[in-house]
Amino acid sequence: MSYLAITDLQKHYDDYHALRGINLTIEEGEFIVFVGPSGCGKSTLLRTIAGLETSSSGSIDLDGKDITELASSKRDLAMVFQSYALYPHMTVADNLSFALRLAKAPDAEIKEKVQSVSKSLQLDALLERKPKELSGGQRQRVAIGRAIVRQPKVFLFDEPLSNLDAALRVQMRLELARLHKKLGTTMIYVTHDQVEAMTLADRVVILNAGQIEQVGTPLELYRQPNSRFVAEFIGTPKMNLIPLDQAVKQDSEVELTLLGKSISFPTSRLTGELSNHTIMGIRPEHMHLVDQAADLTGKVELVEHLGSEAYAHILLSSGQTIIVKASARIDLADGQQVHIQLEVDEMILLNDQDRVISASTEGE
Amino acid sequence: MKRSITRLLMAPSVILLLIWMIVPLSMTIYFSTIRYNLLYPGQNNFVGWMNFEFFLTDPGFFPAVANTLILLASVLIITVVLGVLLSALIDRPFWGQGIVRVLLISPFFIMPTVNALIWKNMMMNPVYGIFAWISESLGFEPIDWLSSFPLASIIIMVSWQWLPFAILVFVTALQSQDTEQKEAAQMDGATGWHIFRYLTLPHLARPITVVVMIETIFLLAIFAEIFVSTGGGPGYDSTNLAYLIYNQALLQYDVGVASAGGLFAVLLANIVAFFLIRAVGKNLTV
Numbered sequence: 223m224s225y226l227a228i229t230d231l232q233k234h235y236d237d238y239h240a241l242r243g244i245n246l247t248i249e250e251g252e253f254i255v256f257v258g259p260s261g262c263g264k265s266t267l268l269r270t271i272a273g274l275e276t277s278s279s280g281s282i283d284l285d286g287k288d289i290t291e292l293a294s295s296k297r298d299l300a301m302v303f304q305s306y307a308l309y310p311h312m313t314v315a316d317n318l319s320f321a322l323r324l325a326k327a328p329d330a331e332i333k334e335k336v337q338s339v340s341k342s343l344q345l346d347a348l349l350e351r352k353p354k355e356l357s358g359g360q361r362q363r364v365a366i367g368r369a370i371v372r373q374p375k376v377f378l379f380d381e382p383l384s385n386l387d388a389a390l391r392v393q394m395r396l397e398l399a400r401l402h403k404k405l406g407t408t409m410i411y412v413t414h415d416q417v418e419a420m421t422l423a424d425r426v427v428i429l430n431a432g433q434i435e436q437v438g439t440p441l442e443l444y445r446q447p448n449s450r451f452v453a454e455f456i457g458t459p460k461m462n463l464i465p466l467d468q469a470v471k472q473d474s475e476v477e478l479t480l481l482g483k484s485i486s487f488p489t490s491r492l493t494g495e496l497s498n499h500t501i502m503g504i505r506p507e508h509m510h511l512v513d514q515a516a517d518l519t520g521k522v523e524l525v526e527h528l529g530s531e532a533y534a535h536i537l538l539s540s541g542q543t544i545i546v547k548a549s550a551r552i553d554l555a556d557g558q559q560v561h562i563q564l565e566v567d568e569m570i571l572l573n574d575q576d577r578v579i580s581a582s583t584e585g586e
Numbered sequence: 587m588k589r590s591i592t593r594l595l596m597a598p599s600v601i602l603l604l605i606w607m608i609v610p611l612s613m614t615i616y617f618s619t620i621r622y623n624l625l626y627p628g629q630n631n632f633v634g635w636m637n638f639e640f641f642l643t644d645p646g647f648f649p650a651v652a653n654t655l656i657l658l659a660s661v662l663i664i665t666v667v668l669g670v671l672l673s674a675l676i677d678r679p680f681w682g683q684g685i686v687r688v689l690l691i692s693p694f695f696i697m698p699t700v701n702a703l704i705w706k707n708m709m710m711n712p713v714y715g716i717f718a719w720i721s722e723s724l725g726f727e728p729i730d731w732l733s734s735f736p737l738a739s740i741i742i743m744v745s746w747q748w749l750p751f752a753i754l755v756f757v758t759a760l761q762s763q764d765t766e767q768k769e770a771a772q773m774d775g776a777t778g779w780h781i782f783r784y785l786t787l788p789h790l791a792r793p794i795t796v797v798v799m800i801e802t803i804f805l806l807a808i809f810a811e812i813f814v815s816t817g818g819g820p821g822y823d824s825t826n827l828a829y830l831i832y833n834q835a836l837l838q839y840d841v842g843v844a845s846a847g848g849l850f851a852v853l854l855a856n857i858v859a860f861f862l863i864r865a866v867g868k869n870l871t872v
Binding site for chain 2: 272273274293294295296299300301303304305307308309310311312320321324325368372
């Protein structure tokens with residue numbers, strides 16, 4: 223029995239089908255991240271779990287209880303909003319204690335909880351201030367504190383870091399990860415930022431057009447995407463997808479033909495049938511620039527130096543540009559001819575339905 | 587140099603405004619110190635504080651001050667309380683919201699004289715008024731509102747006139763309330779009443795202040811409703827300061843005493859404004 227189970231959840235707005243049959247189970251204590259492009263339904267899904275939107279059909283069970291029709295105030299969930307939604311007329315202390323005061327908790331208990339939460343979030347010096355006298359990061363911490371104080375069954379985060387500047391975002395991301403470790407409470411986190419998804423999640427749920435594309439640990443999704451959408455969505459820069467000229471299945475090897483060169487791929491890793499137009503997927507860090515002739519040849523179009531590494535954009539003879547990760551001090555001239563070696567172990571194959579038809583290598 | 591040109595260019599409007607204010611005020615002060623009765627033309631000798639003495643000892647004076655303040659307080663309370671409740675009620679979308687809003691705002695467009703006539707003849711008339719008809723169909727004696735409860739009748743008319751103004755301001759203010767805050771409160775376990783009490787009311791503090799301030803200015807000078815309906819009576823039961831001053835000037839033809847009354851009204855308005863700003867003005871500075 224899972225902690226939070228969502229079964230065949232559908233959501234229609236007037237003529238818009240926002241959630242198209244969501245099935246998901248979440249275990250107690252997991253950190254789940256919903257990620258996807260804007261309009262994919264991730265916020266709608268979170269708000270439906272919160273009870274702020276009603277579902278059209280399907281059910282949500284929490285801790286063995288059906289909460290599909292329950293008012294959000296009775297679900298025992300806490301939510302952190304993108305705009306923080308602090309109560310502007312109340313001090314930080316009153317913001318933190320609002321839910322406890324509504325629940326008529328004893329004064330001593332309220333005081334103690336507010337104090338311990340404000341201490342752990344370094345808000346003790348700010349308790350008497352109003353929200354508008356706080357900085358963005360401090361407001362964010364108050365919003366998180368307001369959720370923690372209640373000790374809910376599940377925390378819901380709706381893009382909580384997107385209003386912060388880059389440096390603060392990294393810091394708050396770290397604090398959230400620490401918080402989850404300390405509290406061990408189930409958390410559901412919505413973001414469009416795949417870095418947040420990869421770094422925070424126990425499991426990532428990738429949504430696309432109201433449906434779940436794939437669920438898995440960040441590394442699973444990175445190494446073994448099961449569709450073109452996931453392959454392209456996860457990873458910066460994007461995975462290179464190169465159409466193959468030909469793919470012929472032999473006994474122990476699949477012979478892949480690519481711009482006149484042939485590459486062999488172990489048949490044991492195939493999980494589906496090859497199609498007429500097979501596509502090869504490979505990440506920039508799994509290709510290496512080498513001196514002598516290798517799997518691919520192309521011309522340097524542009525080099526992006528990031529300091530710790532560099533990304534070379536290379537124009538192939540087919541007219542496609544691929545991105546190859548190179549060492550930071552690489553010295554390449556525009557238009558220079560380069561040879562590229564591929565790591566076959568890290569390659570994936572996609573069929574013409576945009577489904578992945580290869581398994582990742584075992585081990586590691 | 588530059589500064590003096592600026593001043594020179596500004597001078598006409600400043601001087602005009604100054605004259606606009608100073609001339610009536612100083613003439614009122616002048617009239618209040620002389621004997622100036624339209625029935626005795628030409629006998630305009632200086633009388634000192636006599637006009638003030640006459641006005642303050644007039645049998646209508648204390649009733650008029652009391653009625654002015656009662657009218658002010660009652661209408662403020664009725665319009666603010668009902669205004670907040672009705673605005674909160676029509677804030678959520680429902681079928682026919684647009685029409686309901688227009689209907690709620692429309693009394694504001696009716697001029698005070700017409701308003702008083704409608705209430706006097708259509709609603710409160712003891713013979714063919716709607717209130718009388720309701721009482722009769724329930725088996726009660728019809729009430730002659732204007733002679734039995736003159737001040738209450740005036741309060742009802744003026745409240746009806748000013749409630750739309752309050753609703754207009756509050757509805758606009760409610761539209762700027764953050765929905766995520768309300769959702770956050772819902773998640774925190776707040777009921778509709780809690781959200782109203784802890785989020786909506788504090789959010790409305792400033793609009794309420796604005797409504798109270800603006801209404802006070804106009805309510806201290808209510809005249810047309812009284813003139814058209816009760817004529818200040820019976821006795822002094824529905825006479826306020828504005829009506830008493832009119833009474834002195836144009837029914838007793840004593841411009842001097844009326845001017846003294848006008849100056850007292852200015853004083854009273856300042857006293858009210860002082861307490862008002864102390865009470866609610868802090869909402870404006872935040």
